[in-house]
Amino acid sequence: MDGDFFFVIGIVLVLAAVGLAFVGIRGADNRFPPNRAVMVGLIALFAAGVVTTMAFAIVKSNDEQDKRNAKLAEEEKQAAAESGQPAPGAAANTLSVSSPADGSLIYQPDGLTTQPGTLTIDYDNPSPVPHSIAVATSNGNVLGETQPSANSKESLNLSSLAPGKYVFYCTVPGHREAGMQGNLTVLASKGSAGSGAP
Numbered sequence: 001m002d003g004d005f006f007f008v009i010g011i012v013l014v015l016a017a018v019g020l021a022f023v024g025i026r027g028a029d030n031r032f033p034p035n036r037a038v039m040v041g042l043i044a045l046f047a048a049g050v051v052t053t054m055a056f057a058i059v060k061s062n063d064e065q066d067k068r069n070a071k072l073a074e075e076e077k078q079a080a081a082e083s084g085q086p087a088p089g090a091a092a093n094t095l096s097v098s099s100p101a102d103g104s105l106i107y108q109p110d111g112l113t114t115q116p117g118t119l120t121i122d123y124d125n126p127s128p129v130p131h132s133i134a135v136a137t138s139n140g141n142v143l144g145e146t147q148p149s150a151n152s153k154e155s156l157n158l159s160s161l162a163p164g165k166y167v168f169y170c171t172v173p174g175h176r177e178a179g180m181q182g183n184l185t186v187l188a189s190k191g192s193a194g195s196g197a198p
Contacts, residue, residue, distance in 0.1 A: 012049060092117055092118040092119075092120075093114045093115055093117070093118070093119050093120070094119075094120040094121075094122060095112050095114060095119065095120070095121055095122070096121075096122045096123075096124070097109070097112070097121055097122070097123050097124070097133060097168070097182075098123070098124040098125070098126070099123075099124070099125045099126070099127060099131050099180075100126075100127065101126040101127050102127060103127040103128060103129035104127075105170070105175050105178045105179055105180040106179065106180060107133075107168070107170075107180065107181070107182045109182065110181070110182035110183070111182055111183050111184075111185075112168070112182065112183070112184045112185070113184075113185045113187060114161070114184070114185075114186055114187070115186070115187055116161055116162055116163055116186055116187070116188075117159075117160075117161060118157070118158065118159045118160075118161070119157075119158045119159075119161055119186075120155055120156070120157050120158075121133060121135070121155065121156045121158070121168070122153065122154075122155050123146060123153065123154050123155070123156065124153045125149065125150060125151070125152055125153075125154075126151060127150060127151070128150050128151060129150060130148040130149055130150045130172055131148060131149075131150070131170050131172060131175065131180070132145060132146045132147060132148040132149070132154075132170055132171045132172060133145065133146050133154070133156055133168055133169075133170065134146070134156075134168065134169055134170075134171050135156065135158055135166055135167070135168045135184060136166065136167055136168075136169070137164070137166055138164070138165050138166065138167070143158050143161075143166070144156050144157065144158050145171055148170075148171060148172045161186045162186065163186050163187060163188040164185075164186055165183065165184070165185055165186075166183070166184040166185075166186065167181055167182070167183060167184065168181065168182050168183075168184050169181035169182070
């Protein structure tokens with residue numbers, strides 16, 4: 001239908017041009033245009049045809065771009081679902097973790113649950129003992145970590161978290177081995193994010 005529109009407009013413009021040329025060639029008194037009003041009318045007809053065609057082309061182009069963008073977004077969502085990665089626009093969550101003021105080698109809580117996507121862990125260490133927090137996959141691939149510090153609050157930002165099990169721990173030598181670690185679960189389906197029991 002859209003292609004037919006351009007085809008019809010093109011034929012109309014060509015026929016009008018041929019007709020105009022024919023009238024000019026066949027003019028008995030060799031005067032062209034034979035009538036000024038006729039010439040103005042023909043020019044207006046050509047201008048209307050060209051403007052209409054251009055306007056239709058612009059609208060059609062915008063519609064096609066919108067369709068392409070929607071199709072690309074849908075393909076990205078499908079690819080993300082098939083690969084286990086969160087789709088663009090997945091939830092961004094913030095969870096809080098702290099350590100005791102007496103310097104004990106534990107996290108409170110030691111279990112966290114969140115949705116796929118972006119996660120910020122706000123870590124509060126009010127003790128004089130330096131601690132940090134790092135997050136790694138089950139096979140030990142570190143996704144991010146903070147620097148060890150005492151009497152401080154730090155934030156760890158993680159992006160593109162896929163559903164699965166992760167571990168968070170202190171990077172200070174000996175602290176993880178002493179039990180300063182916890183579990184992070186990224187859910188496969190949407191629900192309320194929160195923290196588990198300490």
